[in-house]
Amino acid sequence: MKGMFKKEFLEARGKLTWGLVIFCLLAIGIPLLYPLVVSLTIAPLPSEGLSPSRVSITVAMPGEMLKEIERMRRDFDYYLWSQWAGKNLPQAGGVLAIILGMGAVANEYKRKTALFLLARPISRAGILGNKFAAAIISLAVVIFVSTLVMLAAARLAGYHFAWGTQLATAVPSFAGAVLIFAVTAFFSSFSPGALPAALGGFGATVCSVLTPYFFKSNTLNILFHMAGVRFFQEGIFPWPFILASFVLTAVFYFLALLIFSRREAL
């Protein structure tokens, strides 16, 4: 099993490395851009006498955005959360999850390595289990390491913030990314190639994100839960979402296994 796990990890190595680099660059950028946000909020309104370039930026902003920026200026914790766990992390985490899941099974068939693997006395549950384990660990490494990098960069830049809260806001993002991976891997279990599986995973995520437009509720909106809005604003840790994500991940694992077990190596 160790060798099989290593194989899956080596297969995901490129995606893991690139994911880590891109996430860390995004993460470092957030505290470094904070002075710019602060400078935007101190720009005078047009009626107050102005320098033209600053006016043009400030005037273009709707009232809600100005309020948001003002809150960021006052509360660095809020700024960190809103730019990282509240926005970039769920979106980039979802994309990484789709990239990891799209080829999970489909690529074995596409490049015919399924012939090599399935002719061996290896259970399909073992093969799929190792793929899930490697992807979940990769997601955990990328999400939590990049979050730590962001916090370290913020600290080095001289800011003070609540480390624990910031780290905890990454947890729902991780849980949601794992679920998106599982859904994409499910599509991969019957897809002829990685691209249709990616479209399946992406489509399912988009459907979830669009549910508020139909049901006037964020209950089924995965990105809303991944952002940990209620945790950050009301202090309610999203245990139900995290639990539901892991249960649904297990459901999609078994569905994928059911299909994979019946799939022939043509």
Added chain:
Amino acid sequence: MSIYLEKVTKKYRSGWTLGPLDLEIEEGEIFGFLGPNGAGKTTTGKLLTGLLRPSSGIVRIFGENPVNNIAVKQKIGYVTEDNILYPYLTPAQLIDVIRPYYPTWDDGFVRASLERFAIPPRQKIATFSAGMRQELEIILALAPRPALLILDDPTSRCDPVRQQQFLSLLLENKDAKQTIFLSSHRLNEVERIADRVGIIKEGKLLAVKSLEEIKTTEKKVRVVFQKEPPENLGALPGVAKVERVRDSFFLTVNENLSGVLEELNRHPLFALEVIDQNLEQVFFEYFTEGKKRNEGNV
């Protein structure tokens, strides 16, 4: 019995169908499976390894269904004609992936074979030539000392020297109980090692014979008649095909040789000659049969 196929068919969406196949291969036997591209050799190999499910019929390997059967797969070594190894792994890493699943894995054999074929164990497979990848696949198939080896054109990418090395490796490591199912385009390879051969064409098994049987029963008879030949020459029992080359008639006989000779001797003849056939000639007889029947049948 190692392999048992009963009325096995496999239908593809394209409409192409393999079978129905009936075949029994005994323990310790080397069975050569011959046929052109697209005849159904690879599909048969995949049915035997459980990679495909039959559309109908029964596939049994050591008495068990091989589909998703770990115990059966531990007894099978499988080599495909495609180079399907993971390019980003080294041989050592690939061995680490599969070794834990075989209780009979022979590390000493693997080390010696990698050295013999000059395969670097810590170099990425992506850098190997097609021949090296195929040799590595063969070594990995032999390493668990399988009771059944299923080889699908195993030397298609090997040069003649490596092909000889492969055959030597195969025979050196074969014990009395090991069964080998060798599907190949290389007739000399099959002729050298097989006990029996099966000939498949367009999904249908045309013949299953021992090499001994082929040598003794598959003959060509050249006959020159003094007068007009009998009208029903092609319908004689045992005559598969008749070709005419100027005054000579060439009869392909696959059974009842003495009966055919007796029948021919009833006519006044200038010449009657029995020509031995090797596997290659028999193979080509089967695969050019339709064409030549139309050209020269009497």
